[in-house]
Amino acid sequence: MKELVILSGKGGTGKTSLTAAFASLAGNMMLCDADVDAADLHLIMDPDIQETHDFAGGYEAEIIPDACTGCGQCMELCRFDAVKPVEGAGIFYIDGLACEGCGVCADLCPESAIKFEKKVCGQWFASSTRFGEMIHARLGIAEDNSGRLVALVRDEARKRVLANHIDILLTDGPPGIGCPVIASIGHANAVLIVTEPTVSGIHDMERVAQLAAHFKMPAMVCINKYDLNPDQARAIEVIAEKRNMEFVGKLPFDPAFTTAMVQGKSIMETHGDSPAATQIKEIWNRIMAHPAMKMDRLC
Amino acid sequence: MIISIASGKGGTGKTTVATNLCASLDTDLMLLDCDVEEPNAHLFLNPNFTGKEKVNAPVPKVDLSLCTYCKKCMNICRFGAIAVAGKTVVTFPELCHSCGGCTVVCPEKAITEIDRFIGTVETGSLNLPGSPSFGRGLMDIGQVMAPPVIRQVRKLEKEKELTIIDAPPGTSCPVIASMKGTDFVLLVTEPTPFGLHDLTLAVEAVKLLGIPCGIVINRAGIGNDGVKIYARNENIPILLEIPFDKDIASAYSKGELLVQALPEYKEIFKGLYTSIEAIVNRKGDA
Numbered sequence: 101m102k103e104l105v106i107l108s109g110k111g112g113t114g115k116t117s118l119t120a121a122f123a124s125l126a127g128n129m130m131l132c133d134a135d136v137d138a139a140d141l142h143l144i145m146d147p148d149i150q151e152t153h154d155f156a157g158g159y160e161a162e163i164i165p166d167a168c169t170g171c172g173q174c175m176e177l178c179r180f181d182a183v184k185p186v187e188g189a190g191i192f193y194i195d196g197l198a199c200e201g202c203g204v205c206a207d208l209c210p211e212s213a214i215k216f217e218k219k220v221c222g223q224w225f226a227s228s229t230r231f232g233e234m235i236h237a238r239l240g241i242a243e244d245n246s247g248r249l250v251a252l253v254r255d256e257a258r259k260r261v262l263a264n265h266i267d268i269l270l271t272d273g274p275p276g277i278g279c280p281v282i283a284s285i286g287h288a289n290a291v292l293i294v295t296e297p298t299v300s301g302i303h304d305m306e307r308v309a310q311l312a313a314h315f316k317m318p319a320m321v322c323i324n325k326y327d328l329n330p331d332q333a334r335a336i337e338v339i340a341e342k343r344n345m346e347f348v349g350k351l352p353f354d355p356a357f358t359t360a361m362v363q364g365k366s367i368m369e370t371h372g373d374s375p376a377a378t379q380i381k382e383i384w385n386r387i388m389a390h391p392a393m394k395m396d397r398l399c
Numbered sequence: 400m401i402i403s404i405a406s407g408k409g410g411t412g413k414t415t416v417a418t419n420l421c422a423s424l425d426t427d428l429m430l431l432d433c434d435v436e437e438p439n440a441h442l443f444l445n446p447n448f449t450g451k452e453k454v455n456a457p458v459p460k461v462d463l464s465l466c467t468y469c470k471k472c473m474n475i476c477r478f479g480a481i482a483v484a485g486k487t488v489v490t491f492p493e494l495c496h497s498c499g500g501c502t503v504v505c506p507e508k509a510i511t512e513i514d515r516f517i518g519t520v521e522t523g524s525l526n527l528p529g530s531p532s533f534g535r536g537l538m539d540i541g542q543v544m545a546p547p548v549i550r551q552v553r554k555l556e557k558e559k560e561l562t563i564i565d566a567p568p569g570t571s572c573p574v575i576a577s578m579k580g581t582d583f584v585l586l587v588t589e590p591t592p593f594g595l596h597d598l599t600l601a602v603e604a605v606k607l608l609g610i611p612c613g614i615v616i617n618r619a620g621i622g623n624d625g626v627k628i629y630a631r632n633e634n635i636p637i638l639l640e641i642p643f644d645k646d647i648a649s650a651y652s653k654g655e656l657l658v659q660a661l662p663e664y665k666e667i668f669k670g671l672y673t674s675i676e677a678i679v680n681r682k683g684d685a
Contacts, residue, residue: 108409109437110409110410110437110439111408111409111410111411111568112408112409112410112411112589113410115527116593137569137570137571138407138408138568138569138570138596138600140408140593140596140597140599142591143592143593158477159477159655166647175498177503179497179498179499180498195576197607197608198497198579199580200498201477202478202498202500203477203497203500204474204498204499204503204504207475207500207504208503208504208676239467239570239571241600241603241604241607242570242572242575242604242607242608243571243572244571244573244575246569246571247543248518270487271514274407274566274569275410275569276434276435276436276437276540276567276569277436277538277540277570278542278543278573279437279543279545281436282541282543284400286468294653297443297655298651298652298653298654299443299652299654300437300439300442300651301416301438301550302443303437303439304437304439306538307436307437310540310541314436314540314541315541328645328648328649328652329649329652329653332653333651355621358591358621358622361591361592361622362591362592362622362623363591364592365667374554380583384525
């Protein structure tokens, strides 16, 4: 199997629109949406959900009011300011939004007055789409453990890719360079960084390029909306070369991306003959010709 | 007053709104860039950085001469950051959430905490009318714990009457760490299906925190009416619309502020602030 992870550092550069476009070029492929806290790929893929599973990622503490004697040890121990006094009652409660799920309060409460249970903090889905199978997820609002859920959806996708003899897994990654991004790239063949010719796009591309290098992950670069600022676009090509990342192409600004999105389609379906679509095909061919994409990854 | 600027979806214009609001008010406010994974506000404001502080997270260090291998540390740790096998103890600092549980629970007092570097907080001043202050966090490459870096940046908000926070995208822990305890959340979105979908998630997060919010529609004119219909149904005010405009996009690409490229926007951002102030005061009176 092969896996390409689409990243950007900066949000909103076109990761998901491009992933959707690649889906119609990749043949025998599977999709994985690894942006679990603001997932959008399903808006284009219109998945027919075949399986729904709960994701129990972490724990949350809860003080049983009747058992609490108000000794305050939990408040002293908590490093996350999650233990708060119940006003006028002489006892305490846990602020779920601040709770880190470490369980220190529960383990050390002298009255055993703190429940500490695993909680469901999201769901993941196995679906079929008009392009192939798709694994995606929904992290609960304000939940932790996005990295764990990303790792889980990728594991599930990779298992199915192997079992069903799929050629390539396309993983739509999250923005940033933190926990969920790191969870989205391990064991992949390569990452594609989608950037834009703006000072922010360049700055964030460099951070995500450093992250890829840190984890020894081969990286390629493409530019979306290059004609917004051709000088910055050239600067990106120079940076890509300096950082030993193959530059695989650039796309013009094209309102067809938004038009397609509004229709719940990829640009390849609605504007297959547009200059942007032609460029996307070339970019895809260059990606697949990259040495890192020639290797089969078994794990 | 603390205003946080969030979005759900990335790339909708959070930083554009934060930096231009900062540059329009002519007062000594504090702008904090809490997108510690990919901070961008400095690219538009060119702060004169004067202070730099390391952000460290405490992680365990085990003194094996005192350890009896009782495994209490391993049993209390929910993050798999410390393991005892036979006569060896291994720590995994990158998995540690710095809860301090292992240190407290060790009966032999064999565990102390040492600092692990996870990022930096930089502070400085801005060359703008009213001389606003600037702070930002920068998570070190390869690190996973954004919230401690964000919390460190937010310690600076006590210094000024008005703080503007540029939050990261998404709806999970780093976003909550950036919005929690603020007086108003300004949600920046774009009028597309992706923008709307992620806006609805961000609104749910804001509701959970019980903070008043308003919407800025950026790139107005593209896409469809979904965001407006949603805002009307949810009774969330749309406080500003910034049209899709090649001149605005081009200024942004070069790192120019919108209020520099198109000075008439300065009054528009002042008006945005007045609307926010009115909502926050109304809530205070109620």
